[in-house]
Amino acid sequence: MNDTADISAAVTRAPGAPVACWSCAGPVAPEALFCATCRVVQPPRAIDHFARLGVPRGFAVDTRALEARYFALQRQLHPDRFATRGPREKAISQSQAVSLNDAYEALKAPLGRAAYLLALAGQGIDDERTIRDPDLLVEQMERRETLDEARDAAGVETCIGAAVADAMSIEAELAAAFGADDLVAARRATLRLRYLQKLIDEARARHARLLGEG
Amino acid sequence: MLLDIYEPGETPLPHEGDRGIAVGIDLGTTNSVVAVARDGTVEVLRDTQGRALLPSVVAYGDDVAVGHDARAALLDRPESVVASIKRLMGRGAEDLKALAGVLPYEFGPPAEGGMARLAIGGRLLTPVEISADILRALAQRARTAIGRDIDRAVITVPAYFDDAARTATRDAARLAGLEVLRLVNEPTAAALAYGLDKGVEGLYAVYDLGGGTFDFSLLRLETGVFQVLATGGDAALGGDDIDHIVAERMLAERRMAGIGAPVDARLAKSALALARLAKECLSAQDDWAGTLDMDGAPSRHTLTRAAFEILIDPLVERSLRICRQVLADAGIAPAELAGCVLVGGSTRVPLVRHRLAAFLGRPPLSDIDPDEVVAVGAALQAEALTAGSDTLLLDVTPLSLGIETMGGIVEKIIDRNTPIPVARAQEFTTYEDGQSAMTIHVLQGEREMVDQCRSLARFVLDGIPPMVAGAARIRVSFAVDADGLLTVAAEERMTGKQARVEVRPSYGLNEDEMARMLRDSLDNAEDDMVVRLLAEAKVEARRTLNAVRAALAADGELLDDAERGTIEALAAAVEATLSGRDRAAVAAAAESLEAGTKIFAERRMDRGIRAALAGRSIDRLGI
Numbered sequence: 001m002n003d004t005a006d007i008s009a010a011v012t013r014a015p016g017a018p019v020a021c022w023s024c025a026g027p028v029a030p031e032a033l034f035c036a037t038c039r040v041v042q043p044p045r046a047i048d049h050f051a052r053l054g055v056p057r058g059f060a061v062d063t064r065a066l067e068a069r070y071f072a073l074q075r076q077l078h079p080d081r082f083a084t085r086g087p088r089e090k091a092i093s094q095s096q097a098v099s100l101n102d103a104y105e106a107l108k109a110p111l112g113r114a115a116y117l118l119a120l121a122g123q124g125i126d127d128e129r130t131i132r133d134p135d136l137l138v139e140q141m142e143r144r145e146t147l148d149e150a151r152d153a154a155g156v157e158t159c160i161g162a163a164v165a166d167a168m169s170i171e172a173e174l175a176a177a178f179g180a181d182d183l184v185a186a187r188r189a190t191l192r193l194r195y196l197q198k199l200i201d202e203a204r205a206r207h208a209r210l211l212g213e214g
Numbered sequence: 215m216l217l218d219i220y221e222p223g224e225t226p227l228p229h230e231g232d233r234g235i236a237v238g239i240d241l242g243t244t245n246s247v248v249a250v251a252r253d254g255t256v257e258v259l260r261d262t263q264g265r266a267l268l269p270s271v272v273a274y275g276d277d278v279a280v281g282h283d284a285r286a287a288l289l290d291r292p293e294s295v296v297a298s299i300k301r302l303m304g305r306g307a308e309d310l311k312a313l314a315g316v317l318p319y320e321f322g323p324p325a326e327g328g329m330a331r332l333a334i335g336g337r338l339l340t341p342v343e344i345s346a347d348i349l350r351a352l353a354q355r356a357r358t359a360i361g362r363d364i365d366r367a368v369i370t371v372p373a374y375f376d377d378a379a380r381t382a383t384r385d386a387a388r389l390a391g392l393e394v395l396r397l398v399n400e401p402t403a404a405a406l407a408y409g410l411d412k413g414v415e416g417l418y419a420v421y422d423l424g425g426g427t428f429d430f431s432l433l434r435l436e437t438g439v440f441q442v443l444a445t446g447g448d449a450a451l452g453g454d455d456i457d458h459i460v461a462e463r464m465l466a467e468r469r470m471a472g473i474g475a476p477v478d479a480r481l482a483k484s485a486l487a488l489a490r491l492a493k494e495c496l497s498a499q500d501d502w503a504g505t506l507d508m509d510g511a512p513s514r515h516t517l518t519r520a521a522f523e524i525l526i527d528p529l530v531e532r533s534l535r536i537c538r539q540v541l542a543d544a545g546i547a548p549a550e551l552a553g554c555v556l557v558g559g560s561t562r563v564p565l566v567r568h569r570l571a572a573f574l575g576r577p578p579l580s581d582i583d584p585d586e587v588v589a590v591g592a593a594l595q596a597e598a599l600t601a602g603s604d605t606l607l608l609d610v611t612p613l614s615l616g617i618e619t620m621g622g623i624v625e626k627i628i629d630r631n632t633p634i635p636v637a638r639a640q641e642f643t644t645y646e647d648g649q650s651a652m653t654i655h656v657l658q659g660e661r662e663m664v665d666q667c668r669s670l671a672r673f674v675l676d677g678i679p680p681m682v683a684g685a686a687r688i689r690v691s692f693a694v695d696a697d698g699l700l701t702v703a704a705e706e707r708m709t710g711k712q713a714r715v716e717v718r719p720s721y722g723l724n725e726d727e728m729a730r731m732l733r734d735s736l737d738n739a740e741d742d743m744v745v746r747l748l749a750e751a752k753v754e755a756r757r758t759l760n761a762v763r764a765a766l767a768a769d770g771e772l773l774d775d776a777e778r779g780t781i782e783a784l785a786a787a788v789e790a791t792l793s794g795r796d797r798a799a800v801a802a803a804a805e806s807l808e809a810g811t812k813i814f815a816e817r818r819m820d821r822g823i824r825a826a827l828a829g830r831s832i833d834r835l836g837i
Contacts, residue, residue, distance in 0.1 A: 024761035025815030027822020038764040083599035086753035208542035
């Protein structure tokens with residue numbers, strides 16, 4: 001069996017090399033969700049979120065197509081499809097569904113998608129907890145002030161409207177920046193969008209509270 | 215590609231038809247319902263008198279009575295009857311101290327582990343055991359109606375149920391001899407019933423005001439997909455609270471008139487029963503009058519609908535506040551909704567409908583009986599899980615999950631409204647030099663401070679090797695499965711030292727208590743575990759058998775006749791054990807089969823890799 005071992009060693013790093021099915025032990029294509037021979041579900045492989053959902057990597061994503069793909073994959077892999085199977089198949093289906101949820105949650109909205117693309121490029125924004133960009137700082141302080149000054153639901157609604165409009169224009173900037181492969185501009189816009197999104201979430205919660213009191 | 219030469223064809227899948235059908239159960243605070251779906255048609259199962267609702271009331275005397283008989287006994291011998299037990303699911307004795315005097319229960323000493331126990335008719339019972347009695351009655355009804363054994367079910371729970379209450383529900387089912395195929399959230403089940411029956415599409419809200427719990431969920435319905443976007447609720451808000459308010463008023467009137475003895479549990483239960491009558495009457499009429507008679511001391515009470523509505527308006531407002539919050543969470547305005555589905559008997563109260571219609575700007579939908587719609591959805595899901603289906607149900611976690619960090623602050627690991635199943639991990643470190651252990655305190659809730667959230671479990675990761683403060687890397691991972699149940703694990707990454715717990719609430723049942731209860735229960739439950747393990751071993755053995763047969767069909771030419779004969783003999787041996795009841799024999803035969811196919815597997819891999827290599831070479835040559 002020596003030659004088998006040599007061949008394996010030669011191709012283990014190669015993309016497309018088959019891996020062993022955990023159930024029937026035969027060869028299965030690395031991207032396969034089910035073994036072509038015994039049809040049993042395979043564990044999720046270590047691939048990026050775009051590859052997992054089968055969409056091209058990039059900021060511009062057809063979100064309807066993304067969602068359709070997510071639903072189609074969950075239809076095959078969700079634990080509900082494995083409710084009567086053995087514990088091992090159930091566990092694998094759960095990890096597949098977890099990976100799909102992770103991927104879809106990361107990519108479905110522009111902010112998450114931008115942050116993930118930056119992380120893939122080694123430019124992640126997760127550690128960026130304070131505002132270092134002075135323009136952004138001033139902008140955020142002004143927005144907060146406007147929101148704090150809004151006395152009633154209608155006032156908060158106006159703030160939300162303005163923030164949402166700004167978010168949409170940042171998304172356009174992001175599309176341009178990623179399109180031009182300008183990661184510096186993309187990173188700056190992503191940070192702005194993150195603060196704006198946080199503000200919108202808080203404003204919405206406050207709006208709900210004000211309606212409840214009124 | 216060579217790998218695809220073989221067309222999978224007729225590989226026999228593990229056959230489940232022989233395990234019988236599964237039912238859907240709505241285990242409610244006030245009433246429970248069981249239904250079954252066959253080929254997409256749902257039948258709500260009724261008793262001999264044609265009643266679908268089984269009152270969730272249990273009477274403990276010489277024997278155990280559940281349902282209408284038990285409810286009738288509530289007035290004669292209230293001390294031996296228990297109602298609304300769902301409100302106590304997953305609650306510890308400590309939780310209930312705050313409610314002493316409010317709830318019409320007598321508490322006994324708590325069970326080991328701190329789970330609340332009730333003193334009823336001379337017995338000490340946990341909420342899990344009492345719920346199991348209700349589930350047994352439902353399973354029995356299903357057996358009678360369907361004419362075969364029923365041992366699997368989809369059971370619904372309020373979307374806002376926390377992990378402890380979900381676990382308690384699953385334990386109750388196990389005690390009643392039912393395997394839970396899935397815990398489904400009540401509003402999601404209702405949406406499933408509406409979507410499949412009425413063919414609705416778009417953004418829908420489900421307003422579910424039951425006997426003891428309130429849920430509000432927002433879903434997107436599309437052909438075959440039921441996607442929950444956000445959910446919220448109050449696990450202690452329901453029709454019971456309406457009854458309480460009305461009963462309190464009656465008792466106050468009685469006291470003011472100086473009638474009868476001071477309030478005790480018996481009088482409280484009678485007043486609650488009368489209050490329920492008043493509520494039901496005022497849903498159809500403008501006035502109500504009734505008499506509260508205890509030990510020959512009657513008091514007369516009247517209530518108009520207008521006065522009733524003033525009494526209960528704060529409760530309705532509480533529910534609407536939650537609706538606003540859920541819509542805000544999802545960033546959706548009421549006008550964007552295509553409709554709102556009503557669930558739960560308490561939505562019959564006209565004020566609830568009026569206030570909700572005003573809030574949404576349109577009348578809510580109630581064309582499926584709000585008492586039965588949840589069980590209908592559960593039955594549909596039970597059929598989908600056993601017989602297969604194209605319907606996809608995607609749910610979320612109702613409450614954020616996190617752990618305690620320095621200063622009693624909760625660090626959230628999974629946010630509320632995250633789609634499930636989900637797994638998340640976070641790294642923490644030690645804060646003292648040489649610290650050898652770390653307590654992981656798991657919490658659920660939205661607030662920032664530990665004492666404002668619900669404590670789910672505490673466990674210790676010890677054996678951390680001596681390091682300076684901040685050097686250890688402790689990875690805490692949370693996983694929530696499709697039932698909404700949490701598993702937590704912790705690992706020290708420098709050394710690989712691990713601690714893993716399935717979160718069982720601090721005051722939940724431990725395995726010993728479960729085993730004792732199973733022994734004590736009436737159905738031959740002592741071999742419950744044995745049966746379950748045997749079934750599991752058979753499922754795994756069948757999978758191995760199918761895998762080997764598929765491999766033989768695909769790559770059989772890699773074997774000579776003798777080798778093939780050996781494998782077929784091993785497969786036949788597995789097959790033979792499947793009709794028996796010897797778990798060890800099943801497992802051993804399956805293991806021998808796996809061991810006996812090693813060389814075959816190596817040859818298959820070898821050929822697959824050569825094929826891939828050849829394919830790659832061709833690619834590289836540009837052919």
